[in-house]
Amino acid sequence: MRxxxxxxxxxxxxxxxxxxxxxxSYFANDLFRYGxxxxxxxxxxxxSIQDLFLHLxxxxxxxxxxASPRFYLYRSLRNKLIRSSESDRFVFSADGDLAxxxxxxxxxxxxxxxxxxxxxxxxxxxxxxxxxxxxxxQEAIQLRYYHDFSADxxxxxMNINTQSVRNLQNRAMQQLxxxxxxxxxxxxxxxxxx
Amino acid sequence: MDQEQMHRYAGFTLRDFIQDDRFIQWVxxxxxQGMQYWDAVRKAYPHQSSVMDHAANLIHALAAFHTxxxxxxxxxxxQAIFDNIEEEKPAPVSRRLIYFSIxxxxxxxxxxxxxxRPQVTVMPIAKKAIxxxxxxxxxxxxxxxxxxxxxxxGSTITLAPHSRVKYTxxxxxxxxxxxxxxxxxxxxxxxxxxxxxxxxxxxxKVLGTQFKILAYPDDDVKVEVSSGRVRVxxxxxxxxxxxxxxxxxxxxxxxxxxxKDQLLTRMVVAQPKVLITAEQLKTYTYTDxxxxxxxxxxxxxxxIKVIYDKETFKNCRLNMSLSDExxxxxxxxxxxxxxxxxxxxxxxVIFIGQGCTE
Numbered sequence: 001m002r003x004x005x006x007x008x009x010x011x012x013x014x015x016x017x018x019x020x021x022x023x024x025s026y027f028a029n030d031l032f033r034y035g036x037x038x039x040x041x042x043x044x045x046x047x048s049i050q051d052l053f054l055h056l057x058x059x060x061x062x063x064x065x066x067a068s069p070r071f072y073l074y075r076s077l078r079n080k081l082i083r084s085s086e087s088d089r090f091v092f093s094a095d096g097d098l099a100x101x102x103x104x105x106x107x108x109x110x111x112x113x114x115x116x117x118x119x120x121x122x123x124x125x126x127x128x129x130x131x132x133x134x135x136x137x138q139e140a141i142q143l144r145y146y147h148d149f150s151a152d153x154x155x156x157x158m159n160i161n162t163q164s165v166r167n168l169q170n171r172a173m174q175q176l177x178x179x180x181x182x183x184x185x186x187x188x189x190x191x192x193x194x
Numbered sequence: 195m196d197q198e199q200m201h202r203y204a205g206f207t208l209r210d211f212i213q214d215d216r217f218i219q220w221v222x223x224x225x226x227q228g229m230q231y232w233d234a235v236r237k238a239y240p241h242q243s244s245v246m247d248h249a250a251n252l253i254h255a256l257a258a259f260h261t262x263x264x265x266x267x268x269x270x271x272x273q274a275i276f277d278n279i280e281e282e283k284p285a286p287v288s289r290r291l292i293y294f295s296i297x298x299x300x301x302x303x304x305x306x307x308x309x310x311r312p313q314v315t316v317m318p319i320a321k322k323a324i325x326x327x328x329x330x331x332x333x334x335x336x337x338x339x340x341x342x343x344x345x346x347x348g349s350t351i352t353l354a355p356h357s358r359v360k361y362t363x364x365x366x367x368x369x370x371x372x373x374x375x376x377x378x379x380x381x382x383x384x385x386x387x388x389x390x391x392x393x394x395x396x397x398x399k400v401l402g403t404q405f406k407i408l409a410y411p412d413d414d415v416k417v418e419v420s421s422g423r424v425r426v427x428x429x430x431x432x433x434x435x436x437x438x439x440x441x442x443x444x445x446x447x448x449x450x451x452x453x454k455d456q457l458l459t460r461m462v463v464a465q466p467k468v469l470i471t472a473e474q475l476k477t478y479t480y481t482d483x484x485x486x487x488x489x490x491x492x493x494x495x496x497x498i499k500v501i502y503d504k505e506t507f508k509n510c511r512l513n514m515s516l517s518d519e520x521x522x523x524x525x526x527x528x529x530x531x532x533x534x535x536x537x538x539x540x541x542x543v544i545f546i547g548q549g550c551t552e
Binding site for chain 1: 209212213215218219222253255256257258259260261262263267268270271272274275276278279
């Protein structure tokens with residue numbers, strides 16, 4: 001169900017409001033999801049997404065064809081959020097260490113590992129663990145695995161170099177693996193691999 | 195060339211796999227070509243096979259890591275954006291209709307054009323109502339945000355901007371609403387007094403349920419159901435048989451009424467909603483399960499029936515979690531795995547293919 005974004009983008013630049021709405025419908029959910037990941041001020045995300053699209057429409061005649069509308073939108077959203085966010089829990093906070101106590105304690109792991117047949121709990125634990133990683137690590141992971149950006153694209157969205165993206169991801173994995181040692185060897189979610 | 199590239203996977207660790215674009219791409223969007231390629235890697239480096247499985251599982255788990263955004267937020271932004279661009283530069287009517295029809299998957303608009311036009315005769319009931327019977331209330335929403343109207347009998351109408359309703363609740367045997375524009379109805383159950391919505395030639399009759407309607411002058415009328423059951427029928431066919439000639443809609447189904455041809459069609463909504471709780475949804479994970487069970491699961495989750503030839507598909511078994519993705523994405527995925535395709539006809543899914551070999 002991939003949309004021909006380039007085509008719609010071009011139509012929008014030419015003033016086609018229907019194409020513009022189509023682009024909105026296609027990207028809105030994911031842009032919100034991205035915004036919510038990096039910024040806990042959901043109102044700000046709402047405002048920024050409105051601004052982003054209004055700006056897009058108002059400046060449509062000056063807009064060039066862009067190589068990837070998707071990339072453009074994510075990057076623009078991120079820049080908007082940066083500009084408007086002040087002291088929020090946000091991407092730009094230092095890439096700090098893990099807070100103490102954020103992983104489920106040993107006993108819980110043990111119990112769930114033994115009792116859990118269907119892996120659901122493990123998935124929840126993983127997500128809970130991810131949630132407590134520094135925001136930049138969470139951002140990189142969501143951009144990579146949920147939003148399907150390559151490491152290069154993520155680097156350009158986050159304004160860092162590609163190696164730093166890999167480092168963020170490696171650090172995240174190290175922390176996850178250190179804390180959830182059973183994880184990679186368990187059947188986690190059912191993959192369509194068979 | 196592929197052979198050479200393949201060589202690098204011999205020494206890949208789990209960490210390498212989960213960072214390999216080609217591998218991620220395949221895990222998330224498996225296709226026949228990828229299957230062939232990665233099977234070849236497995237054959238060439240059997241020791242990597244379990245690493246690849248683990249990596250794939252991990253990628254699936256990571257891909258499921260995202261925040262949930264209430265649909266209301268997305269619609270709120272949509273409204274703010276499109277209200278503003280309209281103010282700035284009013285779009286011609288035809289264009290407006292285009293994007294209204296695009297928005298139709300999410301919004302339902304109910305319209306009674308006849309109120310505002312001379313040809314009131316097409317809706318005798320509406321005419322009667324307009325003639326100022328007692329106890330009739332009219333509400334117009336000229337604001338920028340949806341307005342919630344609480345009716346005395348407990349139902350609510352969420353009226354979109356630039357929309358209006360009139361309603362009478364006094365009658366002994368029915369509750370009646372006439373509407374132009376767009377509204378969501380949340381109707382309290384009262385089998386004694388059915389709730390009728392009249393819109394541009396279409397009557398929607400309910401006992402108690404939640405549904406949305408979209409009807410604009412000169413456009414089709416659309417009715418989408420979120421819960422309960424709804425009966426829709428044309429108000430323009432013979433009075434006697436009108437209701438029996440209508441359609442019943444269940445959750446995630448919608449009806450489209452083309453006034454010109456008096457044609458009423460049943461479909462599945464563009465974005466079927468999950469009808470069970472998030473907790474329940476998580477239990478719909480299947481390992482090596484017959485396809486019939488998976489289709490039953492889909493029906494539990496979305497209330498939409500999948501019709502297929504049980505004999506043809508009896509050997510198809512799947513591994514699958516039904517907790518992510520939309521109904522249509524899941525169907526597409528199942529279609530890919532068992533090499534089949536689907537059609538949506540009359541509010542149901544028809545699944546067609548050659549089946550699987552044992």
